[in-house]
Amino acid sequence: MASKKVLGLTAATAALVLGLTACGSDGGEGGGGDAGGGGEEFTFGVLYPQTGSLAFLGPPQITAAQYAVQEINDAGGILGTEVPDIVEADEAGDNAQANEAANALVADEVNAVIGAAASGMTQATYDTITGAEIVQCSGSNTAAELSEIEDGGYYFRTAPSDALSSIVMARTIADAGHQNVAIVSRGDDYGRGYADGLQAELESLGAQVTVNETYDPEATTFDSVVNAVSGDEPDAVALIAFEEGAQVIAQLLESGVAGDQLFITDGLNDAALGETVNADDPDSVNGITGVAPSADNPEFTEGLTSFNEELDVFQFAPQVYDCVTAIALAAEAADSVAPSDYVAELPNISRPEGTECGSFAECRDLLADGEEINYQGVSGNIDFDDNGDPTAATFEIFHFGDDGHEILAYEEHSVDG
Template sequence: MPSKKALSLTAMAAALALGLTACGGGGGGGNDGGEGDPLQFGYVFPETGDLSFLGPPQISAAKYAIQEINEAGGVLDQELPGILAGDEANDAAQANDAAGRLLDQDVDAVLGAAASGMTMAIIDRVTGAEVVQCSGSNTAPDLSTYDDGGYYFRTAPSDLLQGPVLGQKVVDDGNQSVAVVYRADDYGQGLAESVATSLEENGAEVVLNESYDPMGTNFDSVIQQVSNSDADAVVMVSFEEGVQIITGLIEEGMEPSQMYSADGLNNENLGELVDSGDPGVVSGFQGTAPGVDNPEFDEGLTEFDPDLEVFQYAPQVYDCAMVIALAAEAAESTDPAVYVDQMTAVTQGDEQCTGFAECRDILAEGGTVDYQGASGPLDFDENGDVTVASIMIYGFAEDGTHEAQDFVETTPEGTVE
């Protein structure tokens, strides 16, 4: 099966035409003659809505990357202008409108969306306009083979990498019968399938595998199904609606130590959301999320934004911006239709480097770079996916404090020992 990155010229032309139509036939196709224009970033992140806790770390990381790039002299000796904002709000229509406004302002790259479902809402519009899109938090497996014309990349690992780590953790804790409940969307279904497969491969029985409407207001049915299953543990692939499920399961007599989740509930304030008067009620709750043990990056981002409390996906978004900037340097162009060909190359070159200035100088001397990201080695494959991922196992202490318990490096071939 041919790679999704090998789109034919005919299909590419059709995609471009679609993108121009979607943008009213005016701008929106990136900066024309981009070689002479400064690199313009835009983002589509959740500033409002039930995923708004993911917005601040991603927005700050993007701005932090731009500041570092500008302190190093900018891209192609031009300072990057301020990033243009767009709110996805975990609403498909609003996310699409936000992407359209960015394209109308001739952005050269779009960072985001944060949620896989919101990327599905904007990807045709962005990549069809031949603008590079890079997400630091999309994990839905279906995005790997999505027909994006070669313009979509992600620095977060597919749930095909996270699922086995979560499944292994649940079994390692001694659970033999497991209920899996998940939100009925691309993210929920993809991760739930990956986790269920891992559980069964590790000898556990999946006694319940049930989806639910994430837009619902009452989750009593799914709570009762889990309770009636008599499972040793439950895996919830949820966003903030999972707070209601956790609360209901506790009321049914289930212990938080029997509950597991993933990045959608990796919220440092989870205890307060479940019970503001007793955050320790979630003590023992565990989960997995793409995450890295990189205190140097965390310190730098904290110095840049002292008010930042949540760091989830910040390194991955930072890396999106850095790779795009390096690709433009390598291509000697800020036109996304030109620099897109260097996106994978700057993660697989001959000389390893970390900061923008170090990598840029190697390129200027005629070398090729293997950018080592804040989120780890990237090594984009033909689908724009990372091939090595760091997964954090998180939990909550007796007082409800969020803590990183371990970090596991994994590849499509399995966990790296």
């Protein structure tokens, strides 16, 4: 069966042949635009959580996008035209509001949408965005199900799928010597998909999964899953959660689970987790270890910090930066701001066969010289596959200890092992 990307590129080619535009024919500031540079502006929209349970991810998302745009403009803009201010929209962690925000971005005729932050919010909005033939790229979506959505070929992500993240988590747990593991996860597509992948990998490593329970993320108490864990007495507990997981952690610790038995995912990768779990005893989280997509790139972190000195959360910032830069390079390669034109170039700008380059300016100049390029993202090598997924990623193993939140190691992993 043809991949969704192949189908999408066929549609894009048809759109080009017919001279169609996605969102009107206003001369090119919007989603459709006309082929060719022509001084047209390329406008980015960002769909991110300004409010809601993942609001802590909002600052790194918008800051990284703005930083990427500044560097693009410092290099002369996209197709020689300065990129205007980003159009911001709040997905708020709510399906209805997220889709309303997505509709607003489509109405604004942006040329690309960065986001949403959470996989569930992308599930709620991708049809609105990609259905309008606007490219959508998320730097933080990880749900495995997003590889197979019917997006017409317009959805991409620079964060790795949970199919890969769950493998890294399982190996981290097994390497710590744990053999009897309980899995507790959100009762949604993200939680269940991650949990299933984690169980499969743990069992392939010889560990036994004694509990695999889900919970309602809107619940106010989590007695059922906590009782299931404490009754089984596993030697490790994997928690797949967002912000509500802080309460799950609090109840697990109260039930007798020790911090060094707990392993958490990126939704809880927050230096202030201890305060959230127990403001009276922030050190109660000491011993907890987690796994999150990341980037081993101090130069980027330094540059982003200089750009916004108040930024104190950096999670997924490199991946968001790479979404913006990859899209800009695709527009350069296509000589067009129209998504229906440049979408076909997105997989091409990171192919291994091309000349490696690491910035918009460097890669743009190579394209101008007629060379094929292999954009090396600040988050690592992207190399989009036919589903718009990265085929390799860097993960950080983070930990809470006497010195607070710290990164123990960075690890490179790819889909082929």
